[in-house]
Amino acid sequence: MAITLSAGVRSAVSSLSSVQSQATAIQNRLATGKKVNSAIDSPVNYFTAASLNERSSQLTGLLDGISNGIQTIQAASKGIDGITKLVSSLQSTIKQAQADAAQNRPTKAGTALANASEVALTAKSLKDIALDKKIVDATGGTAATADGATATSSGDLGIAAGAFGNRLAISVKAGSTTYTASFDGANTTVRDVVNEINKSGIATAFVDEKGQLNVKGSGSDDVEFGIGNAAPASAAAADITAANAAAVTAAGTGGSNTAIGFLAADATAVGAIKGQAITSAVRSNLIQQFNDLRTQIDELAKDSGYNGVNLLQGDKVSIQFNEKTGKNQSKLDIQGSTLSADNLGINQATNTTLTGFVNFQNDTDLDNATKSLTGALTSLKSISSSLGANLSVAQTRQDFTKDLSNVLSQGADNLVAADGNQEAANLLALQTRQQLSQTALSLSNQSDQAILRLF
Numbered sequence: 255m256a257i258t259l260s261a262g263v264r265s266a267v268s269s270l271s272s273v274q275s276q277a278t279a280i281q282n283r284l285a286t287g288k289k290v291n292s293a294i295d296s297p298v299n300y301f302t303a304a305s306l307n308e309r310s311s312q313l314t315g316l317l318d319g320i321s322n323g324i325q326t327i328q329a330a331s332k333g334i335d336g337i338t339k340l341v342s343s344l345q346s347t348i349k350q351a352q353a354d355a356a357q358n359r360p361t362k363a364g365t366a367l368a369n370a371s372e373v374a375l376t377a378k379s380l381k382d383i384a385l386d387k388k389i390v391d392a393t394g395g396t397a398a399t400a401d402g403a404t405a406t407s408s409g410d411l412g413i414a415a416g417a418f419g420n421r422l423a424i425s426v427k428a429g430s431t432t433y434t435a436s437f438d439g440a441n442t443t444v445r446d447v448v449n450e451i452n453k454s455g456i457a458t459a460f461v462d463e464k465g466q467l468n469v470k471g472s473g474s475d476d477v478e479f480g481i482g483n484a485a486p487a488s489a490a491a492a493d494i495t496a497a498n499a500a501a502v503t504a505a506g507t508g509g510s511n512t513a514i515g516f517l518a519a520d521a522t523a524v525g526a527i528k529g530q531a532i533t534s535a536v537r538s539n540l541i542q543q544f545n546d547l548r549t550q551i552d553e554l555a556k557d558s559g560y561n562g563v564n565l566l567q568g569d570k571v572s573i574q575f576n577e578k579t580g581k582n583q584s585k586l587d588i589q590g591s592t593l594s595a596d597n598l599g600i601n602q603a604t605n606t607t608l609t610g611f612v613n614f615q616n617d618t619d620l621d622n623a624t625k626s627l628t629g630a631l632t633s634l635k636s637i638s639s640s641l642g643a644n645l646s647v648a649q650t651r652q653d654f655t656k657d658l659s660n661v662l663s664q665g666a667d668n669l670v671a672a673d674g675n676q677e678a679a680n681l682l683a684l685q686t687r688q689q690l691s692q693t694a695l696s697l698s699n700q701s702d703q704a705i706l707r708l709f
Contacts, residue, residue: 290670303666310662312577313655320652322561323573323586327645330565330590333558334638337593338631340551344600345627347544351614352624354536360471362479364515367411367444368465372403380465383408385445389422389481389514411444411514413482423482428456429475444514447481467515474617481514533605537614544603544612548595555593565590565641575651586651588644591637598630 290296290303368383376383386408391399400412413422423436424447433454437446444467451459451469457477458470471477555566563569568590575584591597601623604611613619 288670296670299669303669306662306666306669309577310659310666313659313662316574316577317652317655317659320573320575320648320655323571323588324645324648324652326560326563326565326571327588327641327648329560330558331638331641331645333554333566333593334634334641336554336558337551338634338638340547340554341598341600341627341630341634344544344547345624347540347547348620348623348627351537351540352617352620354534354540355474355615355617355620358534360474360477362469362477362516363462364467366465367461367467367515368403368408372409375405376403376408378408379463381461381463384461384465384467385443385448387411387444389413389442389444389447390440408443424450425478425480426451426454426457426469427478428471428473431456433457447514451479474615479516533615538605541603541605541614544614548600548602551593551595551598551600566593568592573648573651575655586644586647593637598633599626600630601626 290299293300366380366384367387368380370380372378372383373380378386383403387403388408388410391401391410391412401407401409403409421436421438422442423434426433433456435450435453437450444461448459448461448467451457456472457479458472460468460470462468469477469479556564558564558566559569563571565571565588570590571588573586573588575586576582578584601610601612603614603623605613605615607613607616607619612623
């Protein structure tokens with residue numbers, strides 16, 4: 255059965271229902287924090303916000319992959335830093351070997367060229383007497399007869415004039431390098447010979463305080479020295495021919511080398527006085543140190559991986575920067591390189607000359623090792639620079655992805671989020687209207703109840 259309400263009551267009930275409906279909607283917005291909770295509220299805003307949130311979620315998911323890529327690059331970069339320090343230590347080891355080599359050059363010392371009685375006659379030191387002695391027999395005799403010092407002369411060593419008169423020649427050989435020179439021996443002194451040897455660049459000579467002539471190599475190779483008579487290449491030439499150089503070396507077996515203080519027993523098979531290369535215990539001990547450091551380069555490179563990927567062992571890492579696929583996908587591919595001591599050109603050390611090894615007893619090998627280590631550092635710097643550039647790109651894209659994800663989320667919120675302050679004010683206003691509507695309904699009911707008084 256239908257109930258008939260007065261117009262006033264019906265209006266009050268309708269108003270109260272409308273207020274309650276609006277209040278319920280506002281309460282829902284305050285509870286969810288959104289003004290658009292479904293497509294019914296606003297289709298455009300709802301679906302646009304959903305799309306923005308979906309992309310933001312996808313980008314956020316990529317951040318883990320970007321982070322792993324960054325850590326992989328950083329692990330390789332730390333490996334490069336460690337290997338660089340090891341190479342620097344190898345350089346230090348080579349420098350120690352070179353320093354020891356400089357103090358232990360092949361040297362041959364002859365017997366004394368002056369004696370105490372000559373010191374008494376000349377009032378000069380043994381060294382000065384020896385330096386001032388002439389080479390050729392001053393009397394011009396054919397026999398190798400030395401003349402002692404007098405009060406006015408330091409004497410001579412007594413090398414006899416040969417078939418070429420007083421023409422003298424010297425030959426200095428170190429390794430495969432030979433230096434030869436000739437000069438008029440009539441007035442040539444030991445000092446002249448010393449100066450000529452010092453011009454060679456492959457050996458040095460000096461007379462010590464004992465009056466002994468010393469020939470010292472400039473490198474680690476055996477040093478051979480000979481002096482004797484020889485013909486010049488031409489009448490005006492200062493140098494001698496290769497053939498005559500050999501003759502000088504051979505002449506060293508006889509009286510020539512003996513006259514300047516080197517004994518026949520000191521001669522080698524080819525007749526040259528020889529300063530033997532020295533096998534240094536210091537450099538031998540450095541070999542193990544060098545090889546241990548070299549091994550650690552390989553070990554450190556193997557340990558420079560992250561999460562199973564090692565850019566120093568030839569692995570590849572791919573970092574994806576956006577949510578797209580195919581040609582629209584944005585990513586960074588980093589191809590690693592296999593890093594080892596061999597690949598850096600760092601050979602093992604040994605005590606002998608072997609192909610592919612560093613002979614710590616040889617100056618040339620040590621110099622080559624220094625160049626190789628310098629080249630290795632250059633290669634490491636290049637790899638480090640490349641990793642640094644890729645790391646910068648990855649970190650920049652990581653920051654960009656975070657910011658873009660935030661922008662997308664904020665944009666979605668702007669479309670569907672409710673203004674809490676505004677909604678709270680609206681709810682308070684509706685509550686006031688609700689109270690007023692309830693009062694109006696009460697008044698309308700009282701008007702209807704007035705009919706009862708007639709009975």
